[in-house]
Amino acid sequence: MGFGRSERGGRTAPAEPVTLKILVAGGFGVGKTTLVGAVSEIKPLRTEELLTEASRPVDSTRGVEAKATTTVAMDFGRITINEALVLYLFGTPGQDRFWFLWDELATGALGAVVLADTRRLENSFAAIDYFERRSIPFTVAVNCFDDAERYPAETVREALDLDGAVPVLLCDARQRESARDVLISVVEHAMRSAARAPADM
């Protein structure tokens, strides 16, 4: 806490920093929380959302869980770039059935990281599809687990059938520099995407 405000006695109005968010998505246990924690200046925080009848889209209420109340947790971190600019990182819930929560998370996102594990690449398909469909710029970061076989980024790109413009990096989600480079790649990609498709509305 404590950004953008001059010393309290001064009674100046607090500055209003611009806030931005980047999503960290990918399959179950792929390292999302680890990556957020590696770069965040705060220990990853956890927010919960109770999904009740009211917050559930009508078309998904059919079936057994119609009356259930579920808790979905998202963890997030913060990087204060400077006193006027704060970047938030959100780890998306891994379970696909909560896809509709992503809509809220994705709204206004600068871009996304899709973490992939070469031992179960298919677990990242849902996230890739999602961001592709919504034209949200994303970088695929292959989290190199110790016991996973290494593949060149280009092999992963082919296996995932990615557009040539999508950056693919190998990373170690536990390392700050590595996680930071992944984020830089997302922002650079977002910048290039914006330049390529100027406001089309």
Place this chain on the structure above:
Amino acid sequence: MTNRWFDDAGPVVRPYAMTRGRTRSSAKDAQLDLIALVIADSPDAAEPDDGSAAAGDLLPEEEDKLLADHSFVPEHFDILALCRRSPLSVAELAAELDLPVGVVRVLIGDLVEAGLVRVTRPVPPAELPDESILREVINGLRAL
């Protein structure tokens, strides 16, 4: 929104009791973004500056006034006190108070309506921030 504690879906979920069952803020209908910042300007210059109260704490007379209005609960005060120390995002407030985001949104909506806090609009959806801002982010990240 009714005040019934039971509806077809069963008992109203406990944390929502403090919002009197409301799951949606009445303040406009715009969902507060998770990264919207909640800002509470300092209580006016009348506040004693002798450090007798911790930064952000409500003045006793403020608290009395709010308590007299039965729609406020202690969690409203917690939000107000936290935001007076420094602007906080909706997500941070939810984590800090250990409450579901939906509940915190409703409480913030009440505070906005009472004129006690205001909320920043994050960059509008589907609109990227300025290129200069993106460059600033990249440079900031490089410097980490």
